[in-house]
Amino acid sequence: MKDIILSLIIPVYNTEQYIDRCLDSAVCQRHEGMEIIIVNDGSTDGSLNIINKYIDIYDNIFLINLPENKSVGYARNAGLQKAKGKYIGFIDSDDWMDINAYDLMVMQLDNYDADIAVCGVKNEYPNSKNNEYRYHYAGKKILSNNCALNILTKNIDMGVSISSIVCNKLFKRNLLTKYSINFPVNSYNEDDYFTFLSFIYAQKIIIVPDCYYHYYQRTNSITHTFSKKHIDDLFSTFNVLKQRLIEQQRYSAFENEYYSFLNKCLVFVLSIMFKTEQNDIIQKRYIQYTLEVFLKYFTLSDLVTHLDTMQIKRYLNLL
Numbered sequence: 001m002k003d004i005i006l007s008l009i010i011p012v013y014n015t016e017q018y019i020d021r022c023l024d025s026a027v028c029q030r031h032e033g034m035e036i037i038i039v040n041d042g043s044t045d046g047s048l049n050i051i052n053k054y055i056d057i058y059d060n061i062f063l064i065n066l067p068e069n070k071s072v073g074y075a076r077n078a079g080l081q082k083a084k085g086k087y088i089g090f091i092d093s094d095d096w097m098d099i100n101a102y103d104l105m106v107m108q109l110d111n112y113d114a115d116i117a118v119c120g121v122k123n124e125y126p127n128s129k130n131n132e133y134r135y136h137y138a139g140k141k142i143l144s145n146n147c148a149l150n151i152l153t154k155n156i157d158m159g160v161s162i163s164s165i166v167c168n169k170l171f172k173r174n175l176l177t178k179y180s181i182n183f184p185v186n187s188y189n190e191d192d193y194f195t196f197l198s199f200i201y202a203q204k205i206i207i208v209p210d211c212y213y214h215y216y217q218r219t220n221s222i223t224h225t226f227s228k229k230h231i232d233d234l235f236s237t238f239n240v241l242k243q244r245l246i247e248q249q250r251y252s253a254f255e256n257e258y259y260s261f262l263n264k265c266l267v268f269v270l271s272i273m274f275k276t277e278q279n280d281i282i283q284k285r286y287i288q289y290t291l292e293v294f295l296k297y298f299t300l301s302d303l304v305t306h307l308d309t310m311q312i313k314r315y316l317n318l319l
Helices: 019-027 047-057 072-082 101-112 145-153 173-178 190-201 228-247 252-276 280-297 300-306 309-315
Strands: 006-012 034-041 061-066 087-090 116-124 131-135 141-144 169-172 204-216
Touching: 006 019, 006 072, 006 101, 019 034, 019 047, 034 047, 034 072, 047 061, 061 072, 072 190, 087 101, 087 173, 101 116, 101 169, 101 204, 131 204, 141 145, 145 190, 145 204, 145 252, 169 173, 173 190, 190 228, 190 252, 228 252, 228 280, 252 280, 252 300, 280 300
Parallel strands: 006 034, 006 087, 034 061, 116 204
Antiparallel strands: 087 169, 116 131, 116 169, 141 204
């Protein structure tokens, strides 16, 4: 096989209904020098049988078979340990990419010597040909890490948004290895942690025009259900992120972005709660629990100083 330019990591857990579509989009990419690392995360359905059919046909597919379900973060970390490419990409096994996506994104990374490339995202829905833009970029933009962080965290309104999801991005592998950037395990907020750290350490981030990533909206996904784990994971992951920044002596430089990002992610978690739980009494219990968990990791001074309660109310239409 030629030099590996791109390692595409695909964690799989019980997605036999969708994985063909995902893998077809991966193997049809025009980019040469691509390895596809599939991490079967203890699937109990027919996913592994489908994966093996692709392995029999394509010699650039490699399988990591975990004996039991560990989590998306664990599976991605396992893929990162095996990856050899200059660039790293991720795709969830129920989603798919346009067939020329990685070719175009790698070209932009090479041309501008950037560390991270970001493309737009389309929401896709079951039993429908309809889709809608989730993130859409009409033109190419070259961003410094400070600029990209301000956009990611909504610390400053710059007229565009960047999601923390990792699947619409390519990362330079040297960036991830140099700064030991991995995913937290068994957390709903693994993408938030990974992307925030990557943006801090990156020198240059490029926004690639148009939408290549197709984000399938399953009714049983974590954005369509809610539990206390959403709250627990949010604050515990941000606590780990804070300790990492302190240890690396970067917390004071990025304190505003950190709390702005926490505020953004908290709004997202609460919006899921209000959308999925209509009982007023249960809503209040979740809000009380949110405050209790917050105070496990942060202080009242942090709450008063950094969290924008007016913004939370506006986002949730509670005014």
